[in-house]
Amino acid sequence: MPDAPGLELIRGEIEQDHPGAVLDTSFDRDQPALVVDPAQIVAVLSWLRDAPGQGYTFLSSLHAADYLPAEPRFGVHYELLNRDRVERLRVKAMLADPGQGQTPQPRVLSHGEGGLVASPGQTPPPHPPPAEGKELLPEIDSCVELFPTAEFQEREVFDFFGIVFTGHPDLRRILLPDDYVGWPQRRDFPVGGEPVTFTYNERNYG
Amino acid sequence: MAEIAPAGANLETEVMTINIGPHHPATHGVLRLVVDLEGEIVRDLKPVIGYVHTGIEKSCEDKSYWKVIPFVERMDYVSYFFQMEAFCGAVERLVGLEIPPRAKYLRTIFLELNRIHSHLVWLGTTALDLGAISMLWYCFRERDKILDLFEMATGQRMHTRYFQVGGVIEDIPLGFEAKLREFIADMPVRVGQYQDLLDRNEVFLSRTKGTGIVPRERLLELGVTGPLLRAAGEPWDLRKAFDYLAYPEMDFKVPVGTVGDNYDRYRVRVAEMVESVRIVEQALDGLPEGPFIADDRKYVLPPRSELSTSMESLIHHFKLVTEGYRVEAGEVYYAIESPRGELGCYLLADGSAKPARVHIRDASFVNLQAFKDMSVGTYVADMICSLGMLDPILGGVDR
Numbered sequence: 357m358p359d360a361p362g363l364e365l366i367r368g369e370i371e372q373d374h375p376g377a378v379l380d381t382s383f384d385r386d387q388p389a390l391v392v393d394p395a396q397i398v399a400v401l402s403w404l405r406d407a408p409g410q411g412y413t414f415l416s417s418l419h420a421a422d423y424l425p426a427e428p429r430f431g432v433h434y435e436l437l438n439r440d441r442v443e444r445l446r447v448k449a450m451l452a453d454p455g456q457g458q459t460p461q462p463r464v465l466s467h468g469e470g471g472l473v474a475s476p477g478q479t480p481p482p483h484p485p486p487a488e489g490k491e492l493l494p495e496i497d498s499c500v501e502l503f504p505t506a507e508f509q510e511r512e513v514f515d516f517f518g519i520v521f522t523g524h525p526d527l528r529r530i531l532l533p534d535d536y537v538g539w540p541q542r543r544d545f546p547v548g549g550e551p552v553t554f555t556y557n558e559r560n561y562g
Numbered sequence: 563m564a565e566i567a568p569a570g571a572n573l574e575t576e577v578m579t580i581n582i583g584p585h586h587p588a589t590h591g592v593l594r595l596v597v598d599l600e601g602e603i604v605r606d607l608k609p610v611i612g613y614v615h616t617g618i619e620k621s622c623e624d625k626s627y628w629k630v631i632p633f634v635e636r637m638d639y640v641s642y643f644f645q646m647e648a649f650c651g652a653v654e655r656l657v658g659l660e661i662p663p664r665a666k667y668l669r670t671i672f673l674e675l676n677r678i679h680s681h682l683v684w685l686g687t688t689a690l691d692l693g694a695i696s697m698l699w700y701c702f703r704e705r706d707k708i709l710d711l712f713e714m715a716t717g718q719r720m721h722t723r724y725f726q727v728g729g730v731i732e733d734i735p736l737g738f739e740a741k742l743r744e745f746i747a748d749m750p751v752r753v754g755q756y757q758d759l760l761d762r763n764e765v766f767l768s769r770t771k772g773t774g775i776v777p778r779e780r781l782l783e784l785g786v787t788g789p790l791l792r793a794a795g796e797p798w799d800l801r802k803a804f805d806y807l808a809y810p811e812m813d814f815k816v817p818v819g820t821v822g823d824n825y826d827r828y829r830v831r832v833a834e835m836v837e838s839v840r841i842v843e844q845a846l847d848g849l850p851e852g853p854f855i856a857d858d859r860k861y862v863l864p865p866r867s868e869l870s871t872s873m874e875s876l877i878h879h880f881k882l883v884t885e886g887y888r889v890e891a892g893e894v895y896y897a898i899e900s901p902r903g904e905l906g907c908y909l910l911a912d913g914s915a916k917p918a919r920v921h922i923r924d925a926s927f928v929n930l931q932a933f934k935d936m937s938v939g940t941y942v943a944d945m946i947c948s949l950g951m952l953d954p955i956l957g958g959v960d961r
Contacts, residue, residue, distance in 0.1 A: 422918075503783070505784050531961070540617065
């Protein structure tokens with residue numbers, strides 16, 4: 357692992373080639389992390405991969421986290437690995453949510469008059485959905501060109517967080533069904549409340 | 563009425579799209595493959611996954627830290643000890659808890675037994691795909707001995723919930739060591755028998771040698787780790803590279819292949835079983851005395867015997883099993899070498915008693931991306947062989 361001063365050195369070197377790309381650094385629990393401007397993420401990742409003396413050529417993992425209620429809310433994490441020096445480095449890109457409060461509510465079952473009926477969310481969303489009916493999603497550039505391993509992992513992040521990776525060759529849902537509505541790993545998406553489509557329920561309460 | 567093609571017409575020009583799975587014995591789980599075939603040759607391939615997605619990562623956000631352990635175990639259901647270690651190790655790094663030496667050794671023993679178990683399941687089922695039916699019975703015979711050992715020490719044959727944050731839940735029982743030594747003496751002989759059955763088997767050799775080759779550079783680009791990468795000649799093993807558990811004190815080799823074909827993948831895994839037996843033996847010989855779980859009452863349950871005599875222990879016990887413990891905000895990524903490659907656990911704590919995000923970087927999920935490279939341009943039969951040698955566990959892929 358680069359230690360805390362080593363991390364600042366990396367930051368300084370990136371600053372020379374890509375001014376303003378690194379917004380912050382953190383060294384928490386012995387794990388170094390660079391917080392990077394999302395607009396320059398591909399430039400920073402390719403610099404870390406290709407610049408002499410860096411050699412972070414292996415992307416171990418790409419995942420996202422929802423830091424709600426912090427702002428900006430989403431973090432896309434790139435766990436880079438230098439296999440020669442056995443060093444890990446986390447690169448984080450923080451993304452704001454452009455469609456605040458416009459997340460479609462999941463369908464929940466309520467005991468209405470005709471038995472179990474599916475209804476939209478129990479509380480109305482605080483803001484009306486945009487008129488075009490197009491959901492606003494956070495966007496970041498895809499790094500599949502640099503690290504082909506990111507293909508499935510970016511699709512997974514899109515599937516669960518609704519983060520759009522522009523330039524991804526095939527950005528579809530990967531684990532959830534294609535017609536699924538909502539982004540279930542976001543923190544404001546409740547656990548449970550999914551209607552279970554047993555044939556018995558379909559027949560009797562359809 | 564359709565016109566019948568005259569004899570001798572070129573029947574191979576048409577590309578046909580075939581759906582294999584999701585319920586097919588050769589897909590080793592609920593995996594669907596959309597395959598474009600030109601005659602017998604695979605021209606394109608798309609794995610379709612998600613059929614056993616159960617939302618475990620989301621469910622974990624609703625459980626206090628110690629209750630997450632049985633959830634993560636059920637992701638990759640063949641290597642449950644590794645899932646537990648990835649999660650418990652991540653929590654320990656998050657709260658800064660050092661585990662006692664005996665716990666490190668016990669964890670190492672069970673992880674390596676689990677690795678043998680996982681490779682036995684792989685060897686049995688893959689050899690079955692290739693027509694060597696008897697291998698399944700032999701492999702599952704030895705696997706059952708490992709499960710007996712698990713049951714003796716933990717009470718469960720699968721999904722044991724044996725690792726705890728801070729150590730392991732119980733010390734190994736009387737008689738376990740003798741039984742384990744019996745297994746250690748027996749297992750290398752058995753591995754030799756498997757090799758005798760397969761290494762000169764003409765069918766097995768002709769189906770594995772020279773098939774499914776992907777260059778080492780391409781594997782690295784695709785993020786492939788574990789035996790698949792080592793079979794291509796890259797000696798990358800997290801047990802050697804990073805310092806965790808008792809591995810730095812263990813003397814073992816990292817088997818690597820030369821060509822990177824399916825035969826090398828088989829040889830690497832079989833050699834790994836023997837190395838794992840060596841690690842288990844060394845860990846058992848060097849098993850230190852002392853506590854098997856850390857003594858930090860803020861994170862670890864007090865011993866049962868103290869509950870009737872100590873008010874403080876009772877309070878700790880009550881706090882731990884009701885709310886659990888709160889973890890200061892922060893995040894860690896902790897990766898270990900699972901039987902399938904790098905198994906990472908990313909954990910985000912927000913200061914409450916429940917994790918804000920649990921993400922498992924599953925090796926099968928990432929390795930599956932290499933399947934297209936392994937199969938395009940080969941025969942369908944080789945594709946089935948490559949899939950077996952890839953060894954994906956769909957519970958881990960879909961989580």
